[in-house]
Amino acid sequence: MTDKDFDLTRRAFLDHVLIATAGAGMSAAAPWAASAAAAEPLQRDRVRLGVIGTGDRGRTLIRNILKTRNCAVAAVCDTFEPHLAKGRALVAAGTPAFADHRAMLDAGGLDAVVIATPLDSHAPLALDAFGAGLHVWCEKAMARTIADCSAMVKQSQDSRKVLQIGHQRMFHPTYLAALKRVKAGEIGPVTQIRASWHRNTSWRRPIPPGSTDRKINWRLYRDASAGLMTELATHQLQIGSWFLDAAPTRVIGSGSICFWKDGREVYDHVALVYEYSDGRKFVYTSLLNNARYGCEEQIQGSKGTIEPELGRIYPEVPPKVLALQRMQEDVKRGHKRTIPIGGATWFPELPVTTPGELLGWGEYDETMLQFEGFGEAVRSGKPLPGMLAQAYQASVASLLGEQAMDRGEAMTWPGDLVRV
Amino acid sequence: MYVERFAAMGTRFELHLFGNADPAVARAARRAIERADDALTIHRPSPVTALNDCLLAGRPCQVDDPLLLDALVEIEAAQGLALGLFDPAADVARPGAGWGAVVFDRQAARVAASLPLAFDFGGFGKGFALDRAGDVLRDAGVASAFLCAGESSIAVIGAHPLGGGWPITIPHPLDPERTLVEFELRDEALSISSTVGAGTDAPERSPMLRPSDGSQVTAARTTVAIDRSGARGEVMSTALLVATDAQAECLLDPAQGRRFRFNFSPEPVMPAHAYEVVLQ
Numbered sequence: 001m002t003d004k005d006f007d008l009t010r011r012a013f014l015d016h017v018l019i020a021t022a023g024a025g026m027s028a029a030a031p032w033a034a035s036a037a038a039a040e041p042l043q044r045d046r047v048r049l050g051v052i053g054t055g056d057r058g059r060t061l062i063r064n065i066l067k068t069r070n071c072a073v074a075a076v077c078d079t080f081e082p083h084l085a086k087g088r089a090l091v092a093a094g095t096p097a098f099a100d101h102r103a104m105l106d107a108g109g110l111d112a113v114v115i116a117t118p119l120d121s122h123a124p125l126a127l128d129a130f131g132a133g134l135h136v137w138c139e140k141a142m143a144r145t146i147a148d149c150s151a152m153v154k155q156s157q158d159s160r161k162v163l164q165i166g167h168q169r170m171f172h173p174t175y176l177a178a179l180k181r182v183k184a185g186e187i188g189p190v191t192q193i194r195a196s197w198h199r200n201t202s203w204r205r206p207i208p209p210g211s212t213d214r215k216i217n218w219r220l221y222r223d224a225s226a227g228l229m230t231e232l233a234t235h236q237l238q239i240g241s242w243f244l245d246a247a248p249t250r251v252i253g254s255g256s257i258c259f260w261k262d263g264r265e266v267y268d269h270v271a272l273v274y275e276y277s278d279g280r281k282f283v284y285t286s287l288l289n290n291a292r293y294g295c296e297e298q299i300q301g302s303k304g305t306i307e308p309e310l311g312r313i314y315p316e317v318p319p320k321v322l323a324l325q326r327m328q329e330d331v332k333r334g335h336k337r338t339i340p341i342g343g344a345t346w347f348p349e350l351p352v353t354t355p356g357e358l359l360g361w362g363e364y365d366e367t368m369l370q371f372e373g374f375g376e377a378v379r380s381g382k383p384l385p386g387m388l389a390q391a392y393q394a395s396v397a398s399l400l401g402e403q404a405m406d407r408g409e410a411m412t413w414p415g416d417l418v419r420v
Numbered sequence: 421m422y423v424e425r426f427a428a429m430g431t432r433f434e435l436h437l438f439g440n441a442d443p444a445v446a447r448a449a450r451r452a453i454e455r456a457d458d459a460l461t462i463h464r465p466s467p468v469t470a471l472n473d474c475l476l477a478g479r480p481c482q483v484d485d486p487l488l489l490d491a492l493v494e495i496e497a498a499q500g501l502a503l504g505l506f507d508p509a510a511d512v513a514r515p516g517a518g519w520g521a522v523v524f525d526r527q528a529a530r531v532a533a534s535l536p537l538a539f540d541f542g543g544f545g546k547g548f549a550l551d552r553a554g555d556v557l558r559d560a561g562v563a564s565a566f567l568c569a570g571e572s573s574i575a576v577i578g579a580h581p582l583g584g585g586w587p588i589t590i591p592h593p594l595d596p597e598r599t600l601v602e603f604e605l606r607d608e609a610l611s612i613s614s615t616v617g618a619g620t621d622a623p624e625r626s627p628m629l630r631p632s633d634g635s636q637v638t639a640a641r642t643t644v645a646i647d648r649s650g651a652r653g654e655v656m657s658t659a660l661l662v663a664t665d666a667q668a669e670c671l672l673d674p675a676q677g678r679r680f681r682f683n684f685s686p687e688p689v690m691p692a693h694a695y696e697v698v699l700q
Contacts, residue, residue: 189464302464303427315426316426316427317425317426317427318425318426318427318431318432319432320425320434321432321434321568321571323571324434324436324566324568327436327566328421328423328436331421331438331581331582332421334582335582336580336582336583336584336587337587338587338588338589338602339566339586339587339588339589340588340589340590340591341568341571341572341574341588341589341590341610341612342571342572342590342591342593342600342612342614342642
């Protein structure tokens, strides 16, 4: 792709975001996306980012940062040398590389850090960065405990530094288009969201020489991760609260190590119900031994359903009445026959198999846009509006769900969260 | 030819427009039905639920919604015609509740009740909505249309697209190979009520109650009412279903041939009347 091609693609993408965020209710529902897309980032004076964690995810982030118009990777850091070498290979020659984040912070020359490390290290790394006077971009989920999530939010407020969490769906034109159609009342009031992330994989990675199972497969161990809840569900919990326009009030759930009995400590099967005001529900399942239903959020209202991952909207159109279909055919061929009336009026209660309608905008590059938005936030010292509140809520919801499953009892939404 | 198909009022609607059908006109008719649904539903907050909240709390209520007001006017007008056998306020859980306890001041758009009660317009809403949709289509110049709300409430506009009336047949509810009755409709609505046949055993279906004592109609019956007004057709098919034999005699009106009651119970206490047929 040439620079010109990229400029056109980028412009088209930003236009899609701006179109999707224009209209009644959208400025309040997705202010972060509108402000990120509306900004015109400068190519000079790029925001200098130090990327901590250059594993698979960290390197994906680096590739996206390199596409932005206002951010540069000014340093990379990883405790595992093979990962650091791969990260270094992506950035300009001479970019400083560190095995220790403290050394990177002490070296200076940064405006912000990007954290893409195991979950339990997010909070200490973020707090160190704030302490060094830097802004922070951190992968979701925020932290291993609700207390640490709150500490990150509090520290960003006290230090007046931007804290942005990586929830790229918040910049996704298809999700924004879906929200716009919900706000327009196209599917009626949303009373339930069914979401799932189903995979058929052990989620266990091979251990390279020089590392350990705990370091590479940290997602499978409780000291570092809440497993499916913090690594996958948190994305969808954010979508749930975003589309239901509220935080949950309560969660019940059941989790188990049901299939992969390989010494892991986190559940490979989770099923939860998050309750919202007015009886609304977010019903969630995630498992690791069946991929049939994959990853999806089914946003359900009385007039229709939206499935953003598929990018489709399904109106609640009932099946045709066969007798009336026959009447149509009769009229077309000039044949007048009696019309039978008085059969069953009940809907066949089978899944709808109609193809639905495309929400549009299948191509996207939302990870790039969230970094451009972060760059502008760092430059202005003002966080993208509304974003941190969404992320904080999603992380708390994922960890509260873990508690509900561990304790086998309903957990109410905490009343002592930091006000964002 | 154009078909608008959608879900509303807990059932499926189809609006078939013939001739130079304008989709925008069909959509306007659909919106009329959806507005009637919004006004009369008790399954989500609506003008009816607001009214019910007042009446259950023992307070009078001002009716601001014009559609709800129209519905109350039609129900009041139908009371005499239906011998009080259609009662949207009757409730087995509230003895004494019913239209007789309602004080409806049409001019002041005010409703009060002498004891706590709530309205559930049920199938009446379908006929009422079809009437509103029919008005929209006629005003737009539609000359031939077939409107269906579920498969128990229909309305036709003008002549069949191939000329003449709309030929309708009602299948036997217990034997679809047999015909119960056939007739032609022109600018009329039709309502079918039944205690037998597909769907009548569905757990979500409310039982058919007699307003007089709240008892459930257990006799195996199907009734049909044809009327210029869809709302009135719904009232009459319901009234026929719950009527005693003597009441049914008054309601059937054999001279018009637009109301039918079919008994499927073999008991000798269910004799056939004019336009009332015993089928086993």
